[in-house]
Amino acid sequence: MAKYKDYSYDQGVFLPVFFDKQILPGTFEYSLNHLIDNEVDLTIFDNRYNNDKTGAKAYDPRILLKIILFAYSRGITSSRKMFAVDGCKLPSNASKEWSGTKTDFKNKALKLEKAIERIIQKHREIDHIEEKNNIIDTDTQYIATPAKADKKIRNWTKDNDDKIGASGKPVKSNITDNDSAKMKTSNGVIQGYNGLAMVDNKHQVIVGAEAFGKGPEQDLLKPLINNTKENLGDDVFENTRLTADSGFHTNKNMDMLAEENIDAYVADNLFRKRDPRFDNAGRYKELFRKQKNTKLFSKKDFYFDPEFKFSMCPARKRLYRTGNGIDKKGNFVTRFEGPKSACGPCKLRSKCLRKPDKTLQRQVAYFHVSRKTPETATEKMKLKIDSPSGRQTYSKRLGTVEPVFGHIRHTMKLNWFSMRWKIKVNSQWLLFCTLHNLKKIHRYGSVEVT
Incomplete structure (x- = not known):
C-alpha cells in the first residue's frame, strides 16, 4: 500500500519580503522609482499641506505618484526634428442622453411632467379597486425616477445658459459634464x-x-x-x-x-x-456605374452658344444660362440648366441623368480658361x-x-x-x-x- 506525506492547507508560511530588493535594475518599476525620486520636482505639493505643527502626517506625494503611474501602466484605471499632431476621441464619465440646448431640456422636462401627470390620473381612476394600495405603492416608486430627472433639468436650466459655438449659435450642453x-x-x-x-x-x-x-x-x-x-x-x-x-x-x-x-x-x-498614385482609386465605382447605366452623355455632346447665352442638349432642347462664377479651384464657370417641361418627358433621360428617377432636370457647366488665383x-x-x-x-x-x-x-x-x-x-x-x-x-x- 502506497504511503504519502500528509499535507494540509490549514497552515501559514512566513516569508520575509524586502521591497527594495524586489525593484530590480532593468525593470520599468526600477526606472519609475529612480525618475520620481531623483528627476521629478514635486515640491509643488508641499504648499498644499499645513501639518508641520498639528495634524497627522500625510502620505508622501512621491509614493502616491509611483502607485498611480504603475497602476496606469498595467491598465488599471535627428538634428532635423519633426512633430506630428493628432487627436484621440474618448468617451467621458457623462451620458450623451443628458445633452441638449436649453430648449431641448425644457421640452424634456415637460414630457417628464406629463408622464407624472398620467400616473397621478391613473391613481384617481383606480380608487375603487381593491388592489389599489399595491398599485399606488408601485407607481409611487416609479414616479420618483422621472420626478428626480425633472428636478435635475429644472435646476440646471435655471442656473445655466446655452454654450455658444464658433458660428455664434447655441450648441448642445451636458448637464452631467458641461465641459x-x-x-x-x-x-x-x-x-x-x-x-x-x-x-x-x-x-x-x-x-x-x-x-x-x-x-x-x-x-x-x-x-x-x-x-x-x-x-x-x-x-x-x-x-x-x-x-x-x-x-x-x-x-x-x-x-x-x-x-x-x-x-x-x-x-x-x-x-x-x-x-497621382490614387488615380485609379475610383475605378470600381466607375465600373459599377457603367454596369448599372448605359453610357451617359458628356459635356462634349452639348452645344454651347459662342456668346454663352444658351446651350443645346443632344435632344435638341435648349438649356438656359443660370449664372457665372468661380469654383473652388479658381476656374471661371458658366452654368446651364434645362427646363422641367423639356427634361421631364424626354426619352433620353436614362442616357442624360445618372439618377433619372430622382433628378428633375439636366445641369451642365462650361469651364473657361483658369484664372490665376492669389x-x-x-x-x-x-x-x-x-x-x-x-x-x-x-x-x-x-x-x-x-x-x-x-x-x-x-x-x-x-x-x-x-x-x-x-x-x-x-x-x-x-x-x-x-x-x-x-x-x-x-x-x-x-x-x-x-
Missing part, C-alpha cells in the same frame, strides 16, 4: 473629450498634450502649438517640421502657420484626390504638400502619432476618461501621456549605446 461634448467617432457618437498630442517622430515622445471638450479639431491646432512652446521653448519650431491631417486644415490655420514661420505640412480634404497661405500649402518631398514628409505622420494612441488606448487600457470636467480629464490625459514618455525613457535607457 464635454458630443463627438462623431468610428464607433458612433460619444459624449467625451478629444485628447490631443504633439509627438516627436524620432522616439515617439509626446512633447505637448491637452484634452479638449471639442470634436472638431480646426480650433485646436494653435493651442497645442502654444502648449508645445511652453514645454520646449518659443524657438522649438525654428528647425522642426510639423505634420497634421485634414482635420486641422482651415484658411485661418494656414495663415497662422505662415505668420509664425512654421515649416508645416497639413493635408486638406482633396489631398488624396490630387495624388498666392494665399492655403494655396501655398497645397503646392507644398503636393510636391514629391512634401508627400514624403507627410507620409511619416501616420507612423509617428498613431502608434502613440495605440499604445495609450490598447496597451495602457485608456478606453474612457473616468473623470468629469476638463481640469480633471486633462490631468488624467497628461498622466497617461507622461507614463507613455516614462516607458520610452525606460526602454531607451536600458539600451547600451556604443
